[in-house]
Every structure is written in C-alpha cells, then in structure tokens.
Amino acid sequence: MQAVTGRRRGRPPGTSGTREAIAEAARRLFADRGYDRTSLRAVAEAAGVDQALVSHYYGSKQQLFVAVIELPFEPELVVPRLVSGDRATLGRRVAEFLVATLESVEGRSRITGLIRAAASEPEAARMVRELVSNRIFKPLAESLAVDDAPLRATLVGSQVIGLTMARYVVQVEPLASASPDTVVAAIAPTLQRYLLEPLS
Amino acid sequence: MQAVTGRRRGRPPGTSGTREAIAEAARRLFADRGYDRTSLRAVAEAAGVDQALVSHYYGSKQQLFVAVIELPFEPELVVPRLVSGDRATLGRRVAEFLVATLESVEGRSRITGLIRAAASEPEAARMVRELVSNRIFKPLAESLAVDDAPLRATLVGSQVIGLTMARYVVQVEPLASASPDTVVAAIAPTLQRYLLEPLS
Numbered sequence: 440m441q442a443v444t445g446r447r448r449g450r451p452p453g454t455s456g457t458r459e460a461i462a463e464a465a466r467r468l469f470a471d472r473g474y475d476r477t478s479l480r481a482v483a484e485a486a487g488v489d490q491a492l493v494s495h496y497y498g499s500k501q502q503l504f505v506a507v508i509e510l511p512f513e514p515e516l517v518v519p520r521l522v523s524g525d526r527a528t529l530g531r532r533v534a535e536f537l538v539a540t541l542e543s544v545e546g547r548s549r550i551t552g553l554i555r556a557a558a559s560e561p562e563a564a565r566m567v568r569e570l571v572s573n574r575i576f577k578p579l580a581e582s583l584a585v586d587d588a589p590l591r592a593t594l595v596g597s598q599v600i601g602l603t604m605a606r607y608v609v610q611v612e613p614l615a616s617a618s619p620d621t622v623v624a625a626i627a628p629t630l631q632r633y634l635l636e637p638l639s
Numbered sequence: 640m641q642a643v644t645g646r647r648r649g650r651p652p653g654t655s656g657t658r659e660a661i662a663e664a665a666r667r668l669f670a671d672r673g674y675d676r677t678s679l680r681a682v683a684e685a686a687g688v689d690q691a692l693v694s695h696y697y698g699s700k701q702q703l704f705v706a707v708i709e710l711p712f713e714p715e716l717v718v719p720r721l722v723s724g725d726r727a728t729l730g731r732r733v734a735e736f737l738v739a740t741l742e743s744v745e746g747r748s749r750i751t752g753l754i755r756a757a758a759s760e761p762e763a764a765r766m767v768r769e770l771v772s773n774r775i776f777k778p779l780a781e782s783l784a785v786d787d788a789p790l791r792a793t794l795v796g797s798q799v800i801g802l803t804m805a806r807y808v809v810q811v812e813p814l815a816s817a818s819p820d821t822v823v824a825a826i827a828p829t830l831q832r833y834l835l836e837p838l839s
Contacts, residue, residue, distance in 0.1 A: 473759060475675040557809045558758035559673060568809050576811065593805060593814035594825055600809075601801020605793060609757045609768050609800075611776065614793035624839035625794055629829045639824035 458496050460486045465497075465507045470548040474504065474556035474563050505566050508553060511546035512536075514575045522582040530631025534623045537599055541607060542619055550603055571596065587638060594633040598626060658696050660686045665697075665707045670748040674704065674756035674763050705766050708753060711746035712736075714775045722782045730831025734823045737799055741807060742819055750803055771796065787838060794833040798826060 464485035468477040479500055483490040497503040521532050540546035557567040576596060580588035606614050606622070614622075632638075664685035668677040679700055683690040697703040721732050740746035757767040776796060780788035806814050806822070814822075832838075 473675070475673070475759065554804065555758045558755045558804065559675065564809050568811050571809075572811060590813050590817060590821075590825070593811050596811060597801040597805035597814065598798055598829075599801065600804045601797040601799065604754065604758065604800045604804065605797035609764050609771075611768050611772060611793050611796060613790050614797065617790060621790075621839070625790070625833070628832060629798075632828060633825070639821070 457486070457488055457492065461488060461493050461496060461503075462507045465503050466509070466549075466552075469504060469508070469556065470552035473552075474559040479503070501562055501566065504556065504563065508556070508566075508570065509549060510553075510570070510574060511540055511543075511549040514578055518575070518578045518582055522579070526635060528631075529634055530629070531623070531627040533595065533630050533634070534627040537602075538619045538623050538626075541603060547603075547607055551608055554600055554603055554608070583634060585635060591633050591635075591638070594638075595630055598629055598633065602626060657686070657688055657692065661688060661693050661696060661703075662707045665703050666709070666749075666752075669704060669707070669756065670752035673752075674759040679703070701762055701766065704756065704763065708756075708766075708770065709749060710770070710774060711740055711743075711749040714778055718775070718778045718782055722779070726835060728831075729834055730829070731823065731827040733795065733830050733834070734827040737802075738819045738823050738826075741803060747803075747807055751808055754800055754803055754808070783834060785835060791833050791835075791838070794838075795830055798829055798833070802826060 461482060465477070465482045468482055468485060472481075477500070479493050480490050482503065483493045486493070493503065497506055517536065521536060522529065524532065541550060553567050553570070556563040558564075576589065576592040579595070580592040583591060585591065602622070605611050606617075617625075661682060665677070665682045668682055668685060672681075677700070679693050680690050682703070683693045686693070693703065697706055717736065721736060722729065724732065741750060753767050753770070756763040758764075776789065776792040779795070780792040783791060785791065802822070805811050806817075817825075
C-alpha cells in the first residue's frame with residue numbers, strides 16, 4: 440500500500456527523488472514528534488514509499504537521523520561573520536542571530552528537533568553532541584582566540600539550549616511571550632561574558 | 640505472573656506498600672528511560688504488581704507522572720533561605736545550591752527526568768511547566784521584590800535547564816568534565832544579573 444502511494448505520487452522507487460522525499464519526511468517527523476516517536480514505518484508512510492526502501496537507503500533509525508539532521512544555518516559562514524567586527528558587541532550579535540533563528544518556523548523546528556532528540560536517549564545525545572561540537576563549538580572556540588575558549592563556547596551553548604527549552608518547548612511564562620528584543624537584551628550580556636570576559 | 644511476583648515480595652495488592660512500590664518504580668523508570676519509553680506495563684513489572692493495579696491507583700501514564708514526579712528539594716524551604724542574606728552574593732548562593740544538587744545522583748536523576756519528560760511531548764511539557772512555575776518560579780519572583788521578577792525567575796530557569804542539558808544530558812566537553820567550582824564561578828554572575836541587575 441505504501442509502495443502504491445509512492446507510485447501514485449509519481450516517484451518510482453530508487454530515484455534520487457525518492458531518497459530526498461524520505462529525507463524530507465524524516466526531518467519533518469523528527470522535528471514534529473521527536474526522535475523517540477518517529478519510526479521508520481511512519482517515515483515511509485509520510486514519504487509514500489515502502490519501509491524497505493527507507494532501510495535500503497538509510498539503514499537504522501539512528502543512521503537516518505544522522506543523515507538528515509541539519510543545522511538551521513551554516514556555521515562555516517555564520518561564525519566568522521559574527522566573530523569579526525567589534526568585540527564589545529559580540530554577545531549582542533550572537534544573541535540577535537540566535538533569537539532571529541529561533542523565531543523563524545524552520546530554524547525553531549530544527550533546533551528543537553535536535554534538543555528533543557538529545558533528550559530522548561544516550562545514542563541520540565551522542566550524535567547531537569558530535570554535530571554541535573564539530574560544526575559549532577570547535578570553530579567558535581578557534582575563532583575566539585581567548586583563554587578557555589572551548590569551555591566558553593559550550594557555556595554559550597548551555598544558555599542557547601536552555602533558552603530554547605524554556606521559551607519554545609516548555610513555554611514557561613513570561614519568558615515564552617516576551618518580545619524577541621527583550622530576550623536579546625536579557626541574554627546578550629550573558630553571552631558577552633561567556634565569550635570574552637573573565638569567567639571566575 | 641506479575642501479581643505472583645508481587646505476592647512473592649510480600650506486598651498484597653491494595654496496601655499502601657504496593658502503592659508506594661509503584662510510585663518508586665515509576666520514579667526510577669521515568670528518570671532512567673525518559674517519559675516516552677516508560678510504559679505502565681514496565682512500571683508494573685518493576686514494582687512486581689499487575690498492570691491493572693497501576694491503572695487502578697494512578698490512572699493514565701500522564702496521571703502517574705504527575706503523581707510521582709518530585710522536585711529534588713523543597714522550594715518552600717530553599718527559596719527563602721537562599722534569598723535571605725547578602726543580595727550581592729545571591730547569584731553565587733543559587734549557583735552553588737543548583738550545582739551541588741545536580742552533582743548528587745538523586746538530584747541529577749530527578750532534574751534530568753523532568754527535563755527529558757518536558758522535551759518528549761506537549762502534555763508532559765505542560766505538567767513540568769505548571770510544577771516549576773507554581774513551586775519555584777512564582778515563590779522566587781515574589782521573594783525577589785524587584786522589577787520584572789517573573790521574567791527574571793524564568794531566565795534563571797533557562798540557564799539551569801541549559802546547564803543540565805549541556806553538562807549532564809548531552810555531555811558536551813569541556814563543560815561536562817569541568818569541576819563544580821568552575822561551573823559555579825561561570826554561571827554565578829549570570830544568575831546574579833538575571834536575579835537582580837538591570838536586564839536591558
């Protein structure tokens with residue numbers, strides 16, 4: 440029945456269109472339902488293909504997750520752009536960029552998807568850890584050129600994860616309905632200190 | 640078979656011992672496996688009772704979760720104790736208390752259990768939100784007696800959630816292996832600012 444649906448939607452099994460349709464369905468389901476509640480079967484149904492095809496292309500659920508998770512921005516472009524410029528306002532630039540990303544539907548969906556996956560089980564946490572360590576924290580630490588740069592990058596990460604959880608996932612008030620400007624003003628000095636000021 | 644196990648362990652169904660055994664098993668499973676992966680059947684097995692008895696005492700899984708989740712400290716005692724005393728060092732006192740709680744096995748298990756449940760589904764997030772709002776954020780905000788106290792309390796919450804996720808759940812380095820003293824020194828000024836200093 441799933442294969443029939445696939446044909447009905449005009450995607451013969453085995454084309455790159457099918458592969459991409461599976462990836463799109465997986466990204467959406469991981470973001471909407473969380474890692475735990477996304478099954479290979481549900482991904483196959485949403486993509487309109489047979490479940491065997493999902494396994495053929497991507498292997499296990501964990502392998503599928505690794506293959507399709509994407510950051511909502513390209514750190515290779517964003518980190519150098521944020522770090523260059525006046526250091527006295529770096530925390531504010533980072534806060535503005537993060538809040539703007541979290542306020543967009545697509546950016547929020549990807550970031551909450553990553554965090555919810557990390558909260559679900561140790562193996563997913565490991566995959567998220569490697570992704571953010573290699574793609575965000577390491578480049579950020581290297582570009583800072585200050586003492587304790589790796590710790591600083593992860594402290595920034597801790598505030599970003601916590602803001603995402605408190606404001607967008609748990610939706611605790613009044614933080615959940617505070618304006619983006621209020622949130623930026625509140626966390627910018629925190630990020631500035633974590634990034635560049637003395638930590639102890 | 641489960642009922643037999645219950646009898647073997649000397650707990651006749653229907654006693655308060657059984658009820659408490661179910662609660663203990665549920666607390667442990669919610670903390671270890673997360674909300675999503677804890678089933679009423681698994682709780683019944685771990686408690687050595689029939690699943691019908693779990694439903695009889697606690698109803699649905701959501702109702703069971705609400706009944707058994709507990710904060711790792713009594714906010715009614717802790718908040719007034721922390722807030723009284725020198726305001727200039729309030730952030731440090733709160734940071735020291737939180738890190739000490741998170742460094743204990745029991746405290747960490749309960750806090751990560753709450754956060755992982757909140758990340759799993761909107762209904763669990765709602766229950767966690769009500770718990771922390773009513774028991775922690777509101778009393779904290781009332782005792783602060785400053786402008787924007789409710790927002791300040793939730794900003795503190797955001798850093799605490801993020802520290803828990805980054806250091807103890809995702810375990811991102813070097814934050815995960817930093818000493819408790821290093822972590823306290825890093826976040827104390829953040830909490831001090833969120834609690835008492837100008838936010839914008």
